[in-house]
Each structure stands twice: as C-alpha cells, then as structure tokens.
Amino acid sequence: DQQVKQNSPSLSVQEGRISILNCDYTNSMFDYFLWYKKYPAEGPTFLISISSIKDKNEDGRFTVFLNKSAKHLSLHIVPSQPGDSAVYFCAATQETSGSRLTFGEGTQLTVNP
Amino acid sequence: DSGVTQTPKHLITATGQRVTLRCSPRSGDLSVYWYQQSLDQGLQFLIQYYNGEERAKGNILERFSAQQFPDLHSELNLSSLELGDSALYFCASSDPGPGRRDTQYFGPGTRLTVL
Numbered sequence: 001d002q003q004v005k006q007n008s009p010s011l012s013v014q015e016g017r018i019s020i021l022n023c024d025y026t027n028s029m030f031d032y033f034l035w036y037k038k039y040p041a042e043g044p045t046f047l048i049s050i051s052s053i054k055d056k057n058e059d060g061r062f063t064v065f066l067n068k069s070a071k072h073l074s075l076h077i078v079p080s081q082p083g084d085s086a087v088y089f090c091a092a093t094q095e096t097s098g099s100r101l102t103f104g105e106g107t108q109l110t111v112n113p
Numbered sequence: 114d115s116g117v118t119q120t121p122k123h124l125i126t127a128t129g130q131r132v133t134l135r136c137s138p139r140s141g142d143l144s145v146y147w148y149q150q151s152l153d154q155g156l157q158f159l160i161q162y163y164n165g166e167e168r169a170k171g172n173i174l175e176r177f178s179a180q181q182f183p184d185l186h187s188e189l190n191l192s193s194l195e196l197g198d199s200a201l202y203f204c205a206s207s208d209p210g211p212g213r214r215d216t217q218y219f220g221p222g223t224r225l226t227v228l
Contacts, residue, residue, distance in 0.1 A: 034216065034217075036219075041221075042221055042222075043115065043117070043119075043203050043205075043219035043220050043221045043222050044156070044203070044219045045115070045219070046216045046217070046218060046219075049216060089155070089156065091156075099144065099146070099161065099169075099207060099215070099217065100146065100158045100161060100169050100171060101146075101148075101156075101158060101217060102158070103148075103155045103156040103157075104155065105155045106155060
C-alpha cells in the first residue's frame with residue numbers, strides 16, 4: 001500500500017525555467033510533509049517542509065504547495081539550475097506515528113543548460 | 114554535510130553472515146532512525162530510537178535488530194543475510210521534543226552487498 005506516490009519517475013526542464021514536482025498521498029492522517037533531494041552516493045538532503053495548517057511555504061527558489069482536499073502537494077523550483085539535477089523525494093508523517101517518514105518513490109529531475 | 118556519520122560506507126558479505134552498521138547522530142539529536150532503500154523499493158522506515166529506547170518500528174525483519182547506546186550512537190544488526198537484503202541503509206537523526214516536529218537529517222548511507 002503506497003501511501004505517498006510520485007507518479008512521474010523523471011522530469012526534464014531547461015535552465016532558468018520552472019520545475020514542478022508533484023506528490024499525492026492517500027493517508028488523511030498525514031499532517032507534515034517534507035521534500036528531500038538526493039544525489040547519487042549521498043544521503044537525502046532536506047529541502048523544505050510544510051505543515052498541514054498551511055497551504056504554502058517558501059524558501060528562496062523553493063516553494064511547496066499543499067492542497068489538502070486533493071491530498072496533493074507540489075514543489076516548485078524557480079529558476080531551475082543545472083545543480084538542481086537530482087532525485088527528489090516527497091515524504092509525509094503523522095503525529096500519531098511519531099516522526100517516521102513515509103517516502104514517495106522519487107522523481108529524477110534533470111535541468112539542462 | 115548533515116552532521117550524521119555512518120560506517121562503513123560499503124560492505125560486501127556472503128549469505129548467512131551477520132553485519133553491524135553504525136551511525137552517529139548530529140550533536141544534540143536524541144532520535145535516530147534507520148531506513149532501507151532497495152532497488153525495487155523506495156526508502157522504507159525500519160526503526161526509531163529516542164534517547165536509548167525504541168520508539169517506533171516499521172517493516173523491520175526479525176533477523177534485523179538495532180540499539181542506541183548511552184552516547185546516542187546507534188547500531189543496526191543484520192543477521193542470516195539473504196541476497197534480498199542488499200540495499201542502501203540510511204541513518205537519520207533529529208531532536209523531536211514533545212509536541213515538536215523536527216526535520217530528519219540523513220547520513221551518507223551504507224551500501225550492503227550480499228553475495
């Protein structure tokens with residue numbers, strides 16, 4: 001039972017344009033969401049998070065949007081840079097399960113110069 | 114650099130053997146988490162320790178066990194290894210105090226290959 005899904009295994013964008021990565025979840029108890037970036041041979045690196053009481057959180061070039069009614073969140077990167085090329089994981093957690101993270105399968109983002 | 118260290122970086126062993134993976138959390142973090150990433154699956158939560166005590170358990174096999182020591186480092190023990198245990202094992206740490214939701218910071222991982 002995949003509770004967090006990233007339906008696009010890959011995404012390719014041009015440098016300077018916007019990258020939009022999507023994530024859907026099924027568990028309505030999830031109340032905190034995070035995005036991680038992962039380069040090969042490294043551990044996931046935290047990017048940005050959002051609580052279910054908000055619908056948007058922004059940090060520099062990264063913005064996460066949460067649509068609770070649709071159980072959908074998205075990560076916007078603007079402008080995209082070649083160094084952003086990595087695998088992006090969406091993760092979710094619920095207070096009643098402690099802090100364990102449930103991850104999506106990841107989306108490989110490639111930003112072309 | 115997340116501040117979480119894991120050793121060894123790579124481990125190659127044979128079926129039926131036992132290995133120990135080690136994790137040192139970020140300074141001050143009381144919680145340690147273990148995750149497994151295999152080829153056909155995403156990152157799967159295994160187990161969490163908080164200040165030396167087990168706090169949450171995921172789909173961790175009975176052949177696997179973990180502990181957190183007084184100095185807060187943690188070890189993941191994998192025994193009777195099978196080919197399917199080949200994976201990346203990540204440790205993460207955070208300091209989720211009561212009522213708080215802290216970000217988990219991940220180590221670089223240990224790549225386990227079972228031959």
